[in-house]
Amino acid sequence: MSLIIPAIKYEDCNAAIDWLCTVFGFETHFCVEGPSDTVAHAQLRLGEYMIMVGSTDRSDFGVLNVTPGQVGGKVTTSLYVCDEDVDTRFAHAVSVGAEIAIALRDEDHGGQELFLSRFRRPSLDVWELQPMALMNTQLPGVTRHFE
Numbered sequence: 001m002s003l004i005i006p007a008i009k010y011e012d013c014n015a016a017i018d019w020l021c022t023v024f025g026f027e028t029h030f031c032v033e034g035p036s037d038t039v040a041h042a043q044l045r046l047g048e049y050m051i052m053v054g055s056t057d058r059s060d061f062g063v064l065n066v067t068p069g070q071v072g073g074k075v076t077t078s079l080y081v082c083d084e085d086v087d088t089r090f091a092h093a094v095s096v097g098a099e100i101a102i103a104l105r106d107e108d109h110g111g112q113e114l115f116l117s118r119f120r121r122p123s124l125d126v127w128e129l130q131p132m133a134l135m136n137t138q139l140p141g142v143t144r145h146f147e
Contacts, residue, residue: 006051006079009065013039013055020044023093024081026051051079 010016014037020026026044034040038055056067068075083089090104 008051008053008079009056009062009067010039010053011056011067011069013042013053016053017042017044019096020051020053022096023089023098 008016017026017028017031017039021028021044024046026046029043029045029050031042032040034055034057038057040054040057042053044051044053056062056065056070081089087104094100
């Protein structure tokens with residue numbers, strides 16, 4: 001079995017960790033401080049799931065990464081979150097400073113209505129929400145490779 005863990009670089013990683021813990025309930029599992037109030041590497045857990053975060057830097061690997069703030073607010077990927085209560089999670093994110101990138105709305109994907117929202121963290125990365133129940137729903141014409 002393989003495991004895929006998102007790794008995200010932030011210009012202000014300490015603020016990002018605080019925000020992710022506040023909005024989603026992540027807990028800091030492991031954190032290595034870097035110089036000048038930076039984070040060399042941190043692992044945040046949400047139940048059995050994990051993301052890795054760190055501060056931007058000029059290391060060999062660091063120069064391969066950019067943040068949305070460094071490229072005009074654009075992103076090359078977004079983080080997709082399945083949640084039991086999308087409305088409450090979205091409202092909470094907005095209440096603690098998330099910028100609404102795309103308002104809550106129904107979208108038709110493969111004949112099934114999905115309730116999606118997209119919001120930006122203050123550092124401009126994009127997070128998407130979907131009801132948890134839809135993770136176990138077979139969409140017409142879609143082959144699921146993860147079962």
